[in-house]
Amino acid sequence: MLLERGPFAGSKNMYGGVVYPRILDQFHPNWWEEVPIQRWITRRSTMVLTATQAMTVDFRTQAWGEPPYNGATAYRPDFDHWLAGKAEADGAVLVTSTTALGLLRDEAGRIAGVRTDRPDGDIHADVVIACDGVNSFLAKEADLFGPGQTEAGNYTVGVKETIALPKDVIDERFGVRDREGVDIEILGGTGGVNGGGFLYTNLDTLAVGVVLKLPALGAQPRRPEEIIADLKAHAAIAPLVEGGTIVEYSAHLIPEAGRSMMPRLTTDGMLVAGDAAAMCLAAGIWLEGVNFAMASGIYAGEAAADALRAGDTSAAGLAGYERRLGDTFVLRDHEKLRRAPGLVLSDRVQHHYPQMIANVVERVFRVENPRPKPGFRRIVREERKRAGIGLRDLARDAWAGIRSFG
Amino acid sequence: MSTDVRAATSTIGVCWKWVDVEGDPRRAGVSAADQAALETAFSIAASLDAGTDSSTEITVVALGPVAAEQALRGALAAGAHRAIRIDASAHLPSDRVAAALADALDRVDLVVCGDYSADRGSGSVPAFLAAELDAAQALGLIQISVDGRVTAEGAPVVRALRRLDGGRREQLTVTPPAVLSVEGSVATLRRASLPAELLAKQAAIAVLPGPSAAEQHADTIRPFRPRPRVVPAPVGAGALDRIRALTEAGATVSHGETVTLDPPEAAARILAALREWGYLEP
Structure with missing residues (x-):
């Protein structure tokens, strides 16, 4: 049985990002022929913003615009509805407008189902798979989080505006055609709050927003919509969004700290998956989540089925879940990049390096004849000092970067 | 003509206008007034059945494509006894909708409708339906109750309060057969229990043929x-x-x-x- 809080699967989901659906290859070959996406990402840009500068590394490949594709922008009410339809076709019973309020336990205290908000709403189950999102009440009730794992510092809030523009205008502004799309990830542009910005192209809308570290957001007076307004007014962003109409505004917590904030994933009678298990990968250049959610859901389902067949739904009987996660990208990527979120959200990466990089580039390409061009090393040295970055800090961060991403 | 003899059983029909405004079945459904109509029917049935062995049967009828059955399953989950879908376009003119509903609602004592649909909201179907059924009509109601009196045929007499312009109210005593339409504020449809929700997924929905394609397109809509x-x-x-x-x-x-x-x-x-x-x- 598949419980959905909203009136249809995906109706309550807030999301602004890129879906990487290759995990579906094994279940639905040629899934790309029917999946309801907006645009296939063929341009990936990483932008560094300061108040008046922007430096962009822009990559384009047509290979991502043809089968088996790579990533896509999608409206989650469409995408999740489609996925739920697949689950129903395979035998799942989807019950909508129903919220799991808490856990049921048997006489021995073992998890034995969930209590829902419907009259006579207790569901007795041998295995509960908690996919109840970033604020997983079920995982918390099961006491699966360790000390400090749900601290505010482990979360960001993603805030997004959806801006309507005609498709041909988007195509022209972003240099794409047909179903090709652009993903712009932004370092800076958050008004001094640790986090980042983003801009994604949908078919006839843009998703523009910021991701803001909770304690940093709370420590300053401005509201997220004001920060987005400034981002949209930046000289590098304004020409891309101007003339559009805001058709949606939304916000959502993001579990940003990766492996270090993941709860225990298995207990007697219960597995935790997706955002509930903090499986969002926020590692700077890699920003993924839906693929981890889909994969962990798949592996949880497989492990639960194995445990039911074996007649053992204890934590030991459900161990196949973590084994599958550990054998695949789900935990391997998180293990490999476990230091990345801390580095990416650190003050130097957030504030000092963007300014230094932008200043270096500005000076490298500034022509001040009759003065000769300054040496590159000299520019870097001077701008490093101006940004207040010591050599030791630089070396430490370089080493952290190598360890995180290497 | 009223007596004080309670009928053994009554039948209440509820007519729903299924609307797919955005062309997206996920967002399709019925108006708050239609939902209030069903809850009103439950309330009338509960009053009629209180202290008796009888069980008032509630039949919900909607006109629309297969997608409308999801809404009808919601009605069954909430407690309706029977659901009927009339297989026709949901965009028929009100008089044709009423004629099709009247065919489906044979021998009901009371029909409760919402007083506006989720699309055009003209509230005209209940009036057409009353004409089709040769029944009394009381439309735009904000309160309905039964006082225990029944007709010689055993149908319940209804007391109703109707909203008029200028903040005025009109008290009505409605003798069945009658068509009532209620505002959305009258009641909130009860939440279906989980077992009922699961049962309704498998429940049979009677499907009746609607007007022929030629009849459906007989009129041209014009200003x-x-x-x-x-x-x-x-x-x-x-x-x-x-x-x-x-x-x-x-x-x-x-x-x-x-x-x-x-x-x-x-x-x-x-x-x-x-x-x-x-x-x-x-």
């Missing part, structure tokens, strides 16, 4: 235009007089008249006035 009126040539010695006569400028114009008549005579007077003003065929 309303009043009929032209024959205006006699103005009389006057000079051009200015004739313009004054034509435009009635400077004349004291009487706006309407107040008449006090019995309902049949009042209806006849309204029809006569509409003919006189050119809104109906002479």
Whole structure:
């Protein structure tokens, strides 16, 4: 049985990002022929913003615009509805407008189902798979989080505006055609709050927003919509969004700290998956989540089925879940990049390096004849000092970067 | 004619207008008024059945494509006994919708409808339906109750409160067969229990054929235009007089008249006035 809080699967989901659906290859070959996406990402840009500068590394490949594709922008009410339809076709019973309020336990205290908000709403189950999102009440009730794992510092809030523009205008502004799309990830542009910005192209809308570290957001007076307004007014962003109409505004917590904030994933009678298990990968250049959610859901389902067949739904009987996660990208990527979120959200990466990089580039390409061009090393040295970055800090961060991403 | 003898069983029909406004079945459904109609039917049934062995049966009927069955399953989950889908376009004119509903609602004592749908919201189907069923009508109701009296045939008599303009209210005693339409604020549809929700997923929904394709497309929808009126040539010695006569400028114009008549005579007077003003065929 598949419980959905909203009136249809995906109706309550807030999301602004890129879906990487290759995990579906094994279940639905040629899934790309029917999946309801907006645009296939063929341009990936990483932008560094300061108040008046922007430096962009822009990559384009047509290979991502043809089968088996790579990533896509999608409206989650469409995408999740489609996925739920697949689950129903395979035998799942989807019950909508129903919220799991808490856990049921048997006489021995073992998890034995969930209590829902419907009259006579207790569901007795041998295995509960908690996919109840970033604020997983079920995982918390099961006491699966360790000390400090749900601290505010482990979360960001993603805030997004959806801006309507005609498709041909988007195509022209972003240099794409047909179903090709652009993903712009932004370092800076958050008004001094640790986090980042983003801009994604949908078919006839843009998703523009910021991701803001909770304690940093709370420590300053401005509201997220004001920060987005400034981002949209930046000289590098304004020409891309101007003339559009805001058709949606939304916000959502993001579990940003990766492996270090993941709860225990298995207990007697219960597995935790997706955002509930903090499986969002926020590692700077890699920003993924839906693929981890889909994969962990798949592996949880497989492990639960194995445990039911074996007649053992204890934590030991459900161990196949973590084994599958550990054998695949789900935990391997998180293990490999476990230091990345801390580095990416650190003050130097957030504030000092963007300014230094932008200043270096500005000076490298500034022509001040009759003065000769300054040496590159000299520019870097001077701008490093101006940004207040010591050599030791630089070396430490370089080493952290190598360890995180290497 | 009312007696104090309670009927063994009654049947209440509930008519829903399934609407797919955005062309997206995920967001399709029925209006809050339609949901209130079903809850009102539950409430009437509970009053009728209180302290008796009888069970008032509630049948929900909707006209629409297969996608409308999801809404009907919601009605069954909430407690309706039977659901009927009339297989037809949800965009038929109100008179044809009413005719199809009347065919499906054979031998019901009361029919409860919402007083507006989620799309056009003209509230005209209940009136057409009352005409089709040759039943009394009480529309735009904000309160409904039963007082225990029943007709000679055993159907329950209903007391209703109707909203009028200017904050006024009209109290009605409605003798079945009758069509009632309620505002959305009257009641909130109860939440279905989980077992009922699961059972409703497998429940059979009766499907009746709707009007034929030719009937469904017999009318062309067009903007309303009043009929032209024959205006006699103005009389006057000079051009200015004739313009004054034509435009009635400077004349004291009487706006309407107040008449006090019995309902049949009042209806006849309204029809006569509409003919006189050119809104109906002479």
